[in-house]
Amino acid sequence: MTPPSSTALPFLPFARPDIGEAEITAVTEALRSGWVTTGPMAKKFETAFTNYLGGGLHSVAVNSATAGLHLALEALGIGPGDEVIAPTLTFTATVEVVRYLGADAVLVDVDPVTLNMDPAGVRAAISPRTKAIMPVHYGGLACDMDAILAIAHEHGLKVVEDAAHALPTTWRGALVGQLASDVTVFSFYANKTITTGEGGMAVTRDETLAQRMRVMRLHGMNRDAFDRFTSKTPAWYYEVVAPGFKYNMTDVAAAMGVVQLARLPQFVQRRETLAQRYHAALATLPLVLPATAPAGDQHAWHLYVVRLTSEARIGRDDLIQGLADRGIGTSVHYVPLHRHPYWRDRYGLTPGQFPTADAAYLAMVSLPLFTAMSDADQDRVIAALHALLGG
Numbered sequence: 001m002t003p004p005s006s007t008a009l010p011f012l013p014f015a016r017p018d019i020g021e022a023e024i025t026a027v028t029e030a031l032r033s034g035w036v037t038t039g040p041m042a043k044k045f046e047t048a049f050t051n052y053l054g055g056g057l058h059s060v061a062v063n064s065a066t067a068g069l070h071l072a073l074e075a076l077g078i079g080p081g082d083e084v085i086a087p088t089l090t091f092t093a094t095v096e097v098v099r100y101l102g103a104d105a106v107l108v109d110v111d112p113v114t115l116n117m118d119p120a121g122v123r124a125a126i127s128p129r130t131k132a133i134m135p136v137h138y139g140g141l142a143c144d145m146d147a148i149l150a151i152a153h154e155h156g157l158k159v160v161e162d163a164a165h166a167l168p169t170t171w172r173g174a175l176v177g178q179l180a181s182d183v184t185v186f187s188f189y190a191n192k193t194i195t196t197g198e199g200g201m202a203v204t205r206d207e208t209l210a211q212r213m214r215v216m217r218l219h220g221m222n223r224d225a226f227d228r229f230t231s232k233t234p235a236w237y238y239e240v241v242a243p244g245f246k247y248n249m250t251d252v253a254a255a256m257g258v259v260q261l262a263r264l265p266q267f268v269q270r271r272e273t274l275a276q277r278y279h280a281a282l283a284t285l286p287l288v289l290p291a292t293a294p295a296g297d298q299h300a301w302h303l304y305v306v307r308l309t310s311e312a313r314i315g316r317d318d319l320i321q322g323l324a325d326r327g328i329g330t331s332v333h334y335v336p337l338h339r340h341p342y343w344r345d346r347y348g349l350t351p352g353q354f355p356t357a358d359a360a361y362l363a364m365v366s367l368p369l370f371t372a373m374s375d376a377d378q379d380r381v382i383a384a385l386h387a388l389l390g391g
């Protein structure tokens with residue numbers, strides 16, 4: 001084994017945004033245009049996003065997916081006394097927004113193969129207070145949306161998809177964003193499949209929900225700044241119709257988003273190739289490899305999460321350390337919510353209530369997967385895994 005040394009290869013991060021000259025030019029132009037806050041670029045990005053998903057939708061650009069999830073639940077009227085069902089194996093943002101509104105999150109376990117929210121768990125978690133379900137397409141693989149939408153329909157529940165990992169993901173041939181849920185929210189955080197630095201998009205078919213989210217993303221004002229400076233009604237006049245938020249996306253961010261979205265088809269291809277290379281190269285190791293999409297469907301491959309089997313000769317923490325010693329960054333998605341003090345203590349949660357998510361957490365590592373990584377970068381990860389886990 002080669003000991004780590006200062007002459008080792010450069011550190012390979014777990015993720016890195018793929019920003020090219022086109023993004024830099026677009027951002028520079030936005031800066032030179034004199035309009036840096038929400039304006040023509042944000043509108044252009046929203047239109048391009050709707051077109052990408054196939055039309056017939058309203059896209060509402062916001063400054064984070066967290067903001068979009070908050071706006072979605074607010075527009076749906078979620079409030080104190082309500083319950084919202086979500087998986088425990090997610091980022092805290094999925095459910096912190098439930099608490100912003102004074103409602104409560106009810107966490108459920110995940111499926112052992114897909115690591116997506118288990119529909120049977122959702123069904124079991126429904127109470128008279130339940131108002132909504134928040135599926136998370138873990139890693140970029142679609143949840144069983146037929147089952148979730150059927151449960152929602154049966155019980156009169158709203159569905160807000162946390163699609164932070166799911167651009168582009170399909171379920172039975174339809175892109176996530178086009179499904180029959182109420183609102184779908186995408187993230188453009190730095191490590192997501194496209195990035196605006198920080199940003200998000202809330203997508204809905206419902207004009208009334210879209211209108212509410214547009215008003216609430218900007219202080220509850222019924223006119224945004226761009227409209228005020230371009231329309232014939234006096235620029236100074238607006239009306240506040242609710243105590244809204246400050247969640248609008250800047251034109252600087254949107255300029256980046258327009259370029260990133262145009263590059264998405266190439267990004268997906270590269271992610272797909274990298275995922276297939278991992279599958280082929282890691283098949284003989286004591287690892288559970290991530291589930292692939294059903295035939296004909298697209299996995300966004302935001303994450304490539306492997307789980308050590310009980311045959312592995314080292315544990316998860318040692319695997320992470322071994323990779324770090326070889327200059328390879330990894331991550332863990334996620335420390336499940338039931339293990340975080342806030343969620344654990346508020347709801348009195350124990351690992352025993354979430355056996356699948358908990359076992360997955362203890363065995364999992366997210367391997368480097370980003371479009372700008374080379375085959376040689378990936379071969380380093382593969383070789384390191386074979387050195388640490390191979391026979």
Ligand SMILES: *Cc1c(COP(=O)(O)O)cnc(C)c1O
Nearest residue numbers: 064065066091093164187188189
């Ligand atoms: C990244 C992420 C979010 C939050 O996205 P932001 O744009 O950073 O607010 C929410 N949910 C999941 C599952 C995420 O991975």
